[in-house]
Amino acid sequence: MSNQLNWKRIIFSSSILLIIVLLLEIFVQPANYINLNLLRKFFEKVTASQYIAPKQLFINVWRITKNTYIDKDMNNQNWTYWKIRYVKKIKTIDDVNVAVNSMLASLNDSYSSFLMSNSYSKRRMKIDSKITGVGVFVEEVGSEIVINQVVYNSSADMENIQVGDVIVSIDGKKVNTEKLDEVIEALVIGEKDSVSVTIKRNNVLMTKKLTSKDIPIQTMKYEITDDNIGIITLSNIMGQKAVLDFSRILYLTNKTNGIIIDLRNNYGGLVMNAVQMAGFMMNEKEIVQIKSRANRQLRIFSEKDSIFQEKPIVVLVNAKTASAAEILAGTLQVNLGAVLIGERTYGKNVIQQVIPMHNRTGLVITTDKYILPNGEDIYKVGIKPDIFVVNEGKKDRQLEEAKKLINEVVKNKK
Numbered sequence: 001m002s003n004q005l006n007w008k009r010i011i012f013s014s015s016i017l018l019i020i021v022l023l024l025e026i027f028v029q030p031a032n033y034i035n036l037n038l039l040r041k042f043f044e045k046v047t048a049s050q051y052i053a054p055k056q057l058f059i060n061v062w063r064i065t066k067n068t069y070i071d072k073d074m075n076n077q078n079w080t081y082w083k084i085r086y087v088k089k090i091k092t093i094d095d096v097n098v099a100v101n102s103m104l105a106s107l108n109d110s111y112s113s114f115l116m117s118n119s120y121s122k123r124r125m126k127i128d129s130k131i132t133g134v135g136v137f138v139e140e141v142g143s144e145i146v147i148n149q150v151v152y153n154s155s156a157d158m159e160n161i162q163v164g165d166v167i168v169s170i171d172g173k174k175v176n177t178e179k180l181d182e183v184i185e186a187l188v189i190g191e192k193d194s195v196s197v198t199i200k201r202n203n204v205l206m207t208k209k210l211t212s213k214d215i216p217i218q219t220m221k222y223e224i225t226d227d228n229i230g231i232i233t234l235s236n237i238m239g240q241k242a243v244l245d246f247s248r249i250l251y252l253t254n255k256t257n258g259i260i261i262d263l264r265n266n267y268g269g270l271v272m273n274a275v276q277m278a279g280f281m282m283n284e285k286e287i288v289q290i291k292s293r294a295n296r297q298l299r300i301f302s303e304k305d306s307i308f309q310e311k312p313i314v315v316l317v318n319a320k321t322a323s324a325a326e327i328l329a330g331t332l333q334v335n336l337g338a339v340l341i342g343e344r345t346y347g348k349n350v351i352q353q354v355i356p357m358h359n360r361t362g363l364v365i366t367t368d369k370y371i372l373p374n375g376e377d378i379y380k381v382g383i384k385p386d387i388f389v390v391n392e393g394k395k396d397r398q399l400e401e402a403k404k405l406i407n408e409v410v411k412n413k414k
Contacts, residue, residue: 052358055090059083061100061114061363064355070293070366075107082106093359100363111352113364117184120362133188134195134210136161140177147199155211165199172196181360222249229406230256231399237269237324243276250280250308258312258406260399261332264342268323271351271370275300278331281308285335286373288327290351293367312409313338314402317385322346330372330383339405340385342398347382 052060066079086099093116100114135154136147145167150156167175170186186195187210198207219242220234230253234246253259268274271290278287279302290298315329315338326345332338351368371377387405389398 050358054093054096054359055087057093057358057361058086058090058096058099061096061357062103064363065104065112065365068293068353068355068365068367069107069112070350070368071107072293075109077106093361096361109350109366111348111350111364112366115362115364117181117360120356120360133212134197136187138167138180138183138187140180143177145175145177145180145183155213156208159208159210161197161199161208161210162201165201167197168200168205169198170195184360220245220249222253224253224256225403227403227407228255228257229403230259231262232259233262234266234325236266237273237277237328239269239273242269242273246277247280247307254307254309256311257410258314260314260316260402260406261328261338262316262399263321263325263329264316264318264398265320266322266325267320268325268348271324271327274324274327278328278335279303280306281332282306282335285331287331287335288373289371289375291369291371312406314405315340316398316402317342317345317383318398319343319346319382321383322348323351326378326383327370327372330376330378333383333386334372334374339387339402340383341387341389341402341405342385343388343390344384345378345382347378347380349377349379 062079062083066074082099082103086095086103090096090099097114097116104112104114133154135151135156137149138145139148140146147156147161147163147165147167150161150163167183167187169175170183175183186192187197192212194209194211196207196209198205219236219239220232222230222232224230232246232249232253271288275287282302283304283306285302287300287302290300292298313332313336315332317325317329317340321329321342322345326348329338329340329345333340349370350366351370352364353367355363355365357363369379372383376383387401389401391397
């Protein structure tokens with residue numbers, strides 16, 4: 001018994017020492033982004049891989065929400081009520097899911113939610129802008145675990161794994177819905193370099209050897225038209241490479257007569273990605289105002305080393321242009337006179353944090369909101385385009401209008 005206690009003390013002391021060393025590195029070198037990023041990943045991995053009692057998980061989520069949600073009044077309710085109502089009823093992870101999402105629904109905030117392991121993995125992959133694992137996502141269908149998505153160019157795709165395939169076993173061990181977390185670890189998260197997966201398709205069993213790897217997701221592309229117009233298309237503003245890719249594309253399109261930034265159907269992404277992208281294009285301008293809990297306000301400005309050569313800018317937007325994409329569109333409109341063409345944007349100016357929780361779950365919680373540099377609050381109203389154009393059929397009238405406008409500006413300058 002004494003030896004067991006000693007070993008527990010050693011493990012605990014070692015963990016504390018490791019954390020202290022990492023913290024010292026940060027405070028000694030506060031500008032070192034790599035250290036901060038490593039520490040974030042370290043805590044995410046430690047938290048996600050630890051399993052705790054469902055009741056304790058619920059209490060942790062309840063407490064974090066109480067202390068971080070943007071509205072201190074919690075939508076004018078006594079937040080303790082939810083702990084009293086549910087804490088004695090929690091027995092399983094499914095109980096946590098029901099209780100937490102019921103609790104979050106009371107905030108009347110459709111953007112805050114609790115993510116079970118599969119959904120949390122998908123969310124993290126969107127943020128990192130890469131898929132990690134063999135390239136499948138799974139779901140429970142009755143008593144079976146079924147593949148509901150296959151990632152293009154992944155190992156699963158190359159081995160002709162298909163949506164609807166039922167997973168029977170992994171590395172020779174039979175699986176069922178009670179072992180869903182183990183399946184996610186093996187296939188979605190990619191804990192091993194390779195796995196042998198037996199699937200059932202049309203009552204026929206087949207075994208495939210699948211390899212785990214990182215698969216980058218392309219979030220932006222560009223082209224230069226025959227009339228020397230640069231078209232930059234951003235499908236989202238996620239991922240650690242997004243800012244670097246955007247700066248590279250700006251450089252490659254610097255000698256064009258004008259640029260079109262296509263933000264249609266762009267659901268947004270990381271706010272700081274949008275801030276840095278805008279910062280590449282303007283000198284010492286206010287990009288956005290961030291308002292947080294207790295109405296604290298942070299005004300974010302660009303620096304004076306813009307890499308963008310001044311030229312006509314058109315931004316294409318529609319009703320699905322949202323969140324961080326609206327920051328980029330709005331600040332370019334306000335500060336650089338960019339012409340917005342298309343339809344009114346979505347109107348999402350609230351910011352969420354994705355917080356890793358135990359048992360491979362996650363909490364998405366609204367912590368801040370943003371205001372455009374002209375003081376405009378676009379919540380639920382969106383940004384009004386300068387030129388309203390609706391696409392009809394297969395004809396891209398919005399893009400044609402953007403090209404026409406830039407060519408007219410260039411012609412009038414001659």
